[in-house]
Amino acid sequence: MELTSNEKDVLAGLSFNAEEIKKGELNEADMAMLLEMRAVYSYLEEKYPSYKFEISSCDPKSGTVKEYDEWYFRAEKIDRASAFIALVTEDGESFDIKDDFYGEIVRGSIQDFLGEKLGSNDIPVIQINAGFWEYLGKEYGEKILAEDVLKGKIPAGNDIKIFLDGSGMDASSYGDVVKKITEILKKEDVLGEIYIVVLKDKDSDFAKDRLYSKSITLE
Amino acid sequence: MNSNLTLEEVVLINNLLYCENLGGPKGTFLHPSQELRTIGDYVKGVLRNVDLIEDETEYSTGVTGAEYKEILRAIKANDHLKEIIIQQVHYESEGAGGGRSAFLVDPAYNEAIIAFKGTQSDAEWIDNVSGLYKVPTEFQENALNWFKSLELDGFDIITVTGHSKGGNKSKFITIMDDRVNNCFSFDGQGFSDEFIRQYSAEIVKNRDKILNIIAESDFVNILLNDVGKKQFYLGTNFGRLGFAENHCANAILFFDDNGDVSLWKAKGQDKKMSDLDKMLNSFIRTSRMNTKENVAKMLGNVIVSAKSKDTDGIFGIFSDDKYKESAAKLVAFILKYKYEKPEMVDSVKAILSQNGFNVSMVGVVDFITNHEFLIKLIGKNPKSMIRLLQINHAPDNVIAFLSKHPELFDFIVLVSRKMHMLTRMNMDGDDLDPENDVITIGKKRTYYISKRRVTAYLGYLAVSAGVAFVVFEFFGSR
Numbered sequence: 001m002e003l004t005s006n007e008k009d010v011l012a013g014l015s016f017n018a019e020e021i022k023k024g025e026l027n028e029a030d031m032a033m034l035l036e037m038r039a040v041y042s043y044l045e046e047k048y049p050s051y052k053f054e055i056s057s058c059d060p061k062s063g064t065v066k067e068y069d070e071w072y073f074r075a076e077k078i079d080r081a082s083a084f085i086a087l088v089t090e091d092g093e094s095f096d097i098k099d100d101f102y103g104e105i106v107r108g109s110i111q112d113f114l115g116e117k118l119g120s121n122d123i124p125v126i127q128i129n130a131g132f133w134e135y136l137g138k139e140y141g142e143k144i145l146a147e148d149v150l151k152g153k154i155p156a157g158n159d160i161k162i163f164l165d166g167s168g169m170d171a172s173s174y175g176d177v178v179k180k181i182t183e184i185l186k187k188e189d190v191l192g193e194i195y196i197v198v199l200k201d202k203d204s205d206f207a208k209d210r211l212y213s214k215s216i217t218l219e
Numbered sequence: 220m221n222s223n224l225t226l227e228e229v230v231l232i233n234n235l236l237y238c239e240n241l242g243g244p245k246g247t248f249l250h251p252s253q254e255l256r257t258i259g260d261y262v263k264g265v266l267r268n269v270d271l272i273e274d275e276t277e278y279s280t281g282v283t284g285a286e287y288k289e290i291l292r293a294i295k296a297n298d299h300l301k302e303i304i305i306q307q308v309h310y311e312s313e314g315a316g317g318g319r320s321a322f323l324v325d326p327a328y329n330e331a332i333i334a335f336k337g338t339q340s341d342a343e344w345i346d347n348v349s350g351l352y353k354v355p356t357e358f359q360e361n362a363l364n365w366f367k368s369l370e371l372d373g374f375d376i377i378t379v380t381g382h383s384k385g386g387n388k389s390k391f392i393t394i395m396d397d398r399v400n401n402c403f404s405f406d407g408q409g410f411s412d413e414f415i416r417q418y419s420a421e422i423v424k425n426r427d428k429i430l431n432i433i434a435e436s437d438f439v440n441i442l443l444n445d446v447g448k449k450q451f452y453l454g455t456n457f458g459r460l461g462f463a464e465n466h467c468a469n470a471i472l473f474f475d476d477n478g479d480v481s482l483w484k485a486k487g488q489d490k491k492m493s494d495l496d497k498m499l500n501s502f503i504r505t506s507r508m509n510t511k512e513n514v515a516k517m518l519g520n521v522i523v524s525a526k527s528k529d530t531d532g533i534f535g536i537f538s539d540d541k542y543k544e545s546a547a548k549l550v551a552f553i554l555k556y557k558y559e560k561p562e563m564v565d566s567v568k569a570i571l572s573q574n575g576f577n578v579s580m581v582g583v584v585d586f587i588t589n590h591e592f593l594i595k596l597i598g599k600n601p602k603s604m605i606r607l608l609q610i611n612h613a614p615d616n617v618i619a620f621l622s623k624h625p626e627l628f629d630f631i632v633l634v635s636r637k638m639h640m641l642t643r644m645n646m647d648g649d650d651l652d653p654e655n656d657v658i659t660i661g662k663k664r665t666y667y668i669s670k671r672r673v674t675a676y677l678g679y680l681a682v683s684a685g686v687a688f689v690v691f692e693f694f695g696s697r
Contacts, residue, residue, distance in 0.1 A: 013357070014342045016516045056312050063341035063526060065277045066239075074312050081368060082251065083312035131252035133244040157244060159252040193245070193264075195256060205373075206255055207304040207324040215260060 001026055003034070010037060010055055033058070036095060040071045040086050043097045048142045051101075052076040056083055078104060087135050098135035102144050102156070106130075109146035114160065114190075121184050123177065124165040126202050133157030133193075151189045158192025166211045167201040174198055174212045182216055191218050220428060222378045222401040223328040227472075227480050228300050229403040230432065233382040234290050234468045235261075236321065236336035237279040241287055242268035249319045249336060251308050258323075259301030262294050281467035290469060293480040302327060307369070313361045318388070320362070320381075322369055330376040333366060333392075337383025337407075337468075341523045347384060347408060348519035350443060351503060352511040354414045355391060362388035363395055376400050382468045383407060383439055386431075390446055393428050394421045402429040406466055408442035412504065412651055415444050419653035422446055426653075435485040436465040438570075441496035443503075444650040451485040463526065494566040497648025502552045504645035510545065517545040538626040547630060551637035552644065559646055601628045 001024045003011070012018035015030050026034060037055055044053045052075070059070040072083035086099040110130040118125050132149070134157040148154045162181065169177065178196055185194065198212040224232070235258065238248040245252075246265045253261055265272075272278075274285035294300050307322040323332040337343070346358045355363075371377055378401040379389035386407020393402035395418075415422065429447025433440045434454045452471040454464075464470055473481050488496075506514045517536060524532030537546045557564045601621070608618055621627060 013345065016345060016520055018345075058342070059338060060340045060342050063280075063343075063523065065280055072310060072312060081309065081312065081365070083310040085310060129255065131254075133250070133252055157252075161255055195260070197255070207306050208326045208329070210304075210326070213257070213260070215264070 006054060007034060007037060010057055013057055014060060033060070036069065036088055037071065039095045040073075040088060040097060043095075043138060044073065044086065044099065044101070047099075047138050048101060048105075050142055051078075073101075075101065075104070080104075085135070096137070098137045100132065100135050102136050102140055102142075102149075103130075103132045105142055105144055106146040106149050106156075110150050110158075110160075113146070113150070114162075114185075117184055117188060118162070118181065121180065123162075123181060123184070124168060126163045126165050126199060126204075127206075128163070129161040131159040131161070133159055150191075152191030158190070159195070160190075160192055161195045161197065163206060164196065164198045165202045166198040169198065171211070174214070178214050178216065182218070185218060193217055220401045220430065221376055222403075223299075223325065223330055223376070224332070224378065224403075226403070226432060226482055228297065229380055230405060230468070230472060230482065231290060231294055231297070231300060231480065232258075232303075232323070232332065232334055233380060233385070233405050234282075234287075234472070235294070236319070236334055236382070236385070237282065237468055238265070238287060238291075239278060241265050241278055241284070241291075242271035246272070248305075249308050249310075249321060253305045254308055256305055257301060258294060258303045258305065261305065262291050262301065265291055266295065281464045282469050286469055289474050289478065290472070290480075292478045293472075293474065296478060299325075299327065303332070309365055311361050311365065313357075313364070318358060318362060318384075320365065320385070324374075328376060329374055330378060331369075331371050331374040333369070333377075333379045333389075335362060335379075335381030335385030335388045337381065337385040341526070343384055344519040344523050347387075347439075347442065348515040348522075350387070350408065350414070351411050351515035351518075352413075352508075354411065354417055358384065359388055359391040363392050366392050366396065371398065378403070380405065381407060383466065386440075390429055390431075394418055394425050394446065397425065399425070399428060402447065403432055404429060404447065405432045405468065406434060406437045406440050407431070408439050409445040409650065410443050412444065415446075415651045415653050415656075422653040432471070432482075433488070434465050434470045435487070436489040436492055437470070438492060438495070439466050441492055441499065444500070446653075449488075451488050453483040453485045491566040491569050494560070494563050495570065498553065498556055498560070498563055500648040500650070501556065501645055502549060504647065505552060505641075505643075506545075506548070513542070514545045514548070517542040517549070521546070521549075534624055534627060537630045538624075543630060543633060547633040547637045548641070550634045551641050554634070555638055555641055555644060556646075559644075601625045604628060604631075 003021070003024055008022055011030055011033055012021045014033055015021060017027055017030060020026070021030055037058070041053065041055060053073050054076070055071055055073045057072045059072070061067060061069050068087045068089045071086045071088060073086060074083060084099065084101045086097055089096045107130045111128045114128050115125055134155060136154070136156065140154055144154065149156045150158065152158070164177065177198070181194070181196060194216045196214050196216070197206070197210055199206065200209040200211060235248045238246060240246050242265055244250065246268065248261060269288065272284040272288060274283060276284050278284055278287055304324045304326060305321060306324045309320045309322070311318040318335065318338060320333065320335045323334060325332060346356050349356045366379070377399050379392050379399055380403040381389040382405040384407070386404035389402050390404045390407060393399040426447050431440065431445055431447050431449040433449060433451050435451045436454055454470045455473060471482055473483060475481070503511070503514070520536045520542060521533055524536065536542050553563070553567065605618055605621060608621070
């Protein structure tokens with residue numbers, strides 16, 4: 001059986017039959033993992049044709065209470081220490097696959113849009129981090145629109161963190177700032193979990209120099 | 220050790236790492252969207268959806284929704300833990316990874332806490348047992364590389380922790396990186412003799428920073444040589460997984476009526492586990508270096524099958540061409556080991572029965588292999604063997620099982636042969652002490668020799684010299 005070097009490396013990390021796998025001799029379980037790995041690779045290529053991916057490893061469901069295998073992958077030219085993940089459940093004879101890579105496509109636009117809206121309303125924004133709780137399937141390809149995600153037309157489970165410069169605020173005004181941010185976001189039909197953190201000043205450490213934090217949910 | 224975390228807090232953090240999908244995706248602690256939230260924010264968010272957490276559902280191996288609720292409520296009541304910030308969540312992106320970890324910051328004491336989740340899948344055992352013949356393993360190297368990539372310069376205290384394989388990773392990092400101040404390894408396995416020899420200087424330098432927190436009946440920490448101080452704790456119960464629950468991260472957490480959590484020190488390790496620990500060490504030391512990889516993989520396969528109570532799987536390994544030699548060596552070793560340490564058979568039986576296995580088979584294998592001449596006489600004739608067992612009143616289910624698995628007769632003959640060949644056993648099952656058991660020879664640490672071997676060798680030389688002297692005196696005087 002012909003295997004790429006990437007396939008050999010990944011499968012060898014999942015099986016006690018590493019030597020046989022290096023020679024292309026796969027047992028039934030190894031073969032099942034290979035088919036799944038190839039399905040994940042095809043799914044990613046088809047869903048995101050402008051990107052190149054490499055699967056780095058897998059956390060299989062075998063021996064756990066999970067109902068899905070988690071395939072870890074990297075994307076070429078995207079500098080990120082942490083892997084992306086594709087979840088695979090067996091759906092009869094085919095695989096149901098979802099992934100979290102779409103976040104990489106929409107994150108920048110969402111952060112820029114929110115930064116602009118809040119900044120133009122005199123909110124002292126230091127940084128906005130957009131994240132997403134959900135894994136999405138092939139129905140949302142690389143042409144996914146940031147606006148659809150932000151407004152909840154696509155159920156990504158938005159998670160937006162807003163870090164503010166508190167040097168010009170006094171403690172009694174934090175509640176008012178949160179209220180103002182909520183109004184601005186509601187006006188823009190933004191949905192999701194919003195986490196607002198007031199830091200000492202613009203050079204503050206995000207973990208050590210916090211003055212205030214508040215979570216709100218826009219539904 | 221100078222961490223500001225209590226041991227209860229360390230164990231609670233390690234439990235958080237396993238929280239997945241508690242009431243929905245926001246209930247996953249190691250999710251990138253948790254970054255820059257506090258632990259308190261996470262707990263508050265999950266408890267907001269507490270009705271969606273099903274009490275009876277297992278959300279990670281052996282830990283139910285009801286148990287996670289107890290854990291989360293204990294954290295909610297802990298003001299110190301709640302203020303700790305989840306600085307970074309990491310999914311290992313290098314090969315052979317799959318590991319997840321978190322970089323936490325305690326702003327109250329400027330303490331960095333790096334926590335490694337143990338992997339629970341069967342695949343983890345591939346790396347676990349590779350620790351027998353690889354120094355270091357890929358999982359260990361990946362963890363160290365990520366640790367080195369973190370910005371840790373501004374912190375007053377650096378603490379690493381982890382459960383199971385995560386515990387092993389945290390010990391490895393502490394040995395290899397002098398910046399670490401504290402290591403809390405929770406039920407983490409140890410290191411091979413080769414590792415202890417290769418890194419003896421580093422281990423001696425850093426081992427005082429390591430505390431092993433161990434459930435008294437945990438079965439993962441017994442693998443290989445431990446490093447650092449060990450403290451055993453009482454386990455709470457045997458739940459739906461039975462004995463296997465001893466390795467769950469919540470196994471040592473006791474909650475009182477108010478939901479407050481505490482750990483209770485045990486007098487020591489469960490005797491069954493310390494017996495098994497010593498026997499495994501002895502077996503590994505008796506194995507030749509060039510066969511250790513095969514032995515390790517065979518052990519890994521046996522453990523994976525045992526975990527899922529797959530008796531057929533275990534006997535499949537015994538008849539697999541690739542592993543039957545090593546498996547026969549293991550069984551032969553256990554059976555010979557019992558002559559020196561007869562209590563071991565009882566310990567193995569107790570562990571197997573607590574795991575739901577039929578232990579009558581142990582007695583049968585014991586009986587058969589005690590009668591080598593009968594085996595030679597009968598050879599590989601299953602019918603005669605079964606007849607012999609019937610005469611000796613072996614249980615019906617064992618006879619039925621053996622009748623169904625004729626391939627096992629070959630294995631039994633092989634075990635008998637291995638027993639005959641096994642003339643030299645290394646009975647020293649104690650963990651190696653890098654200071655007292657290892658002597659380093661050569662500047663580049665190219666050669667190592669065990670002090671025990673030196674002592675034995677010196678003893679041998681002394682006896683030889685004594686004999687030579689007596690012989691010389693006896694014959695010389697004539």
